Amino acid sequence: MFKGDFIDNLPKIYGLYTGGFLVFIAIMAVLEQLGVDAETIGILFVAFTICIYAAIGWISRTTQVDAYYLAGRQVPPVFNGMATAADWMSGASFVALAGGIYFGGHGYLGFVVGWTGGYVLVNSLMAPYLRKFGCYTVPDFIGTRYGGNLARFCAVVILAVASFTYVTAQINATGTIAARALNIPFELGVWFGLLGILICSMLGGMRAVTWTQVAQYIVLIIAYLVPVIWMSNVQGFGLIPHFSYGDAVQRIAELEATLGVGTAPTETFAGLKALVAPHNAPGEDAGMESWKFFTLALCMMAGTASLPHILMRYFTTPSVRDARQSVAWSLLFIFLLYFTAPALATLTKLQLLDPELPTAIIGKAIDDVMALDWIQKWSEVDFLKISDSNGDGILQINEFFMRSGIVVLATPEIAGLPYVVSGLVAAGGMAAAMSTADGLLLAIANAISHDLYYKIVDPTADTKRRLIVARLLLIIIGAAGAAVASLQLTGILGAVAWAFCFACSGLFFPLVLGVWWKRANRQGAVAGMVFGFAAGAGYLYAIQNGMEPWYGLDGLRFGIIGMPVSLVAMVVVSYMTPAPDEETQAMVDEVRKPSGRTILAANH
C-alpha cells in the first residue's frame, strides 16, 4: 500500500488518519447510546487525540539540525498550509472568536478581517523572500541582512517577548480545557497541557511539530464545523448555514429593539459579560467605530506578518514557489474556520433571543430557564450567571451574564445535540491551543538556541550540543510559560492581541525594509527595533497604569503607536549613517530572485 518515501505517502497517511478519527467519533457516539456517561466520553476524546499527537512526535524524532529547525525543507505546500493554519489558529480563535463576535458586534469583526488579511502581507512582503534567504529563524534573517550581533540580539528579544506573551495565553487555554475535560484542577491542567505540548515538539523540533500540527488541524476543523452544521440542520437554519444566515442578522436587529439590547446591566460578575453591543449596525459614534475597526485590523495584519512562529513555517518548504503556494493554502484553511465563526455567533444569539424559537431563554420565566440542563451545568463552573436584577421573575437581556468562550463550548448543548459533539469540541479546542503553543515555544527556543547560543555565545558548538541546548530551552521556556499561565493574569484574548502589537511594533519594518529597501542599514534596523518596541511597550505600560488612551488606542491597538515610531526611526537613522556595503546590497538583489541557491548554506 505504501510505496516510496514518507512525503510521497502523505495524502494516504493523513487520509487514513482522518478516516480513523471519524471512526473514533462514531465509536464514541455508539458508547453514548450504550449509556457511557458524558464525563468518560470527554476524557476519552482528549486523551485519545493527545496520545496520537504524542505518537507522531515520537516517530518524528531527529538528531539532524536541518530536520530539527526546518523539517528538512521538504514539507509540501498543502500540508504546510494545514500546519500553518493549526499553528495560527489558537485557543482564542477556536474558543473565544465566536463569543467575541457575539458580544462585540461589528467592531470585533476587525479581528476577523485582520487575522485573514494579514496573509496578503505575508505573501506579498515576507514569506517568499525569507524562504529564499534560507534562514533557520527570523532573527537569523535580521542578523545576516543587517550584520552584527546587536541587530540579531534585538530581534531575539522582541521575538521572545511577543511569543512568550502569546504562549502563556495558549498554555492557559490548554489548562482550561484539560481541567474541564479531565476533571482536574486548573493548576494541574496547565502542567498536564504543557506535558502534551512538549511531547509533540521536544524530540523532533520543527519536523515533529509540522506533522503533529497537520494532525491537529484536521481535528480542530472537524470539531469546529461539525457542531455548527449539525446545529443548523437540527434547528432548521439550512443545510450549510454560512450563506443563509443573512436573515438571522436582520432578525436580530429587530429583536434588539424589542428586547432592549444596549441597556446596561445593573450588576456585575467577575469575568462574565451581558450583551449590550448591537450585532451589526455601528453604534452612535460611527466615526470612532470606523477608526477602531481600522486600527485593530491594521495591528492584527501587521502583527500576522511579523510573528516569527508563523513566518518560520514558510522556511520549511522545498522552494520559494512552494513557500508562496503554502501561504495561499494556509489562508484557505484558516478561512474555513473564520467564516464559520460569525455564522455560529449569529445563530447562537438568535437561538437565545428569538421568542419564536424553542431554545429562546430571554423573556422566559427565570425559574424555567434555571431548570435547563445546560444553564445548570455551566452555572456550576461559573461560566454563566442568571440574576433577576429587577426582581420581575422574567429573564431580561441584561440579566444574562456569560463568558465569551461559552458560545462555542455550549452550542451543542443549547441546540440539544448529543454529548459526543461536546467531547469533539473539547478535543478541537485542545488541538488548537496545543498546536499554537508548540509553534510559539519552538520559535522562542530556536531563536535563543540558534541565534543567541550558537551564533553569539558559542559558534564552535557541535550539532549534538546545539540540539541538546535547543531541547533544554524548550523545557525551561515551557515551564516558565506554564508558571505564568497558572497565575491567570489576563483574559485569553487580551494577551493574544498584545503579542501581535509587540511583534508589529518592533519587527514589521525591519523585516519588510530588509527586502524592499536596499538603503536600510544596521544602525537603522537597530533603531527601528529598539524605538518601535520601546514606544509600543511604553504606551501599553502607561495605559495599563491608568493613563487615558489616545484616540481610543487601547491595549489591543498599541501597535499603532509602535509602528510609525519604528518606521521613522529606521528611515532617519539609516540616512544619517553610511549605506550598507556592496556585498549586502548584492545579497538583497539575490533575495529578490526566486531561483538559485539560498543565501545561507544548509547547516549554517
Next chain:
Amino acid sequence: MPGLNPEADAAHWRKTRNLTLFVLAIWAVFAFVVHIFAGTLNEYTFIGFPLGYYLAVQGSLIIFVVLIFFQNARQDAIDEEFGMDE
C-alpha cells in the same frame, strides 16, 4: 542564466514590485476602505445580508483568498518569463 544579467534581474524585480503594489492596493480596499463605510453599505443587501456586514464576515475574506492565489499565478508567470522558475 539568472545572476549574470543585471538588466533582466531589474526587469524581473520591476514586474514583481508592480504586481505586489497592485495586490496591496486591492488588499487595502477590502481590508480598510469598505469597512470604514460599513454603515453606508449596510443600506444595501447582498444574498440576504446587510452589505457592510457581509463584507466583514465573508466578502473580504473570500477576496483575500482569491487574491493570494491570483498573485501566485501571476508571479509564477513572471518568474517563468525570466527563467527564474525552479
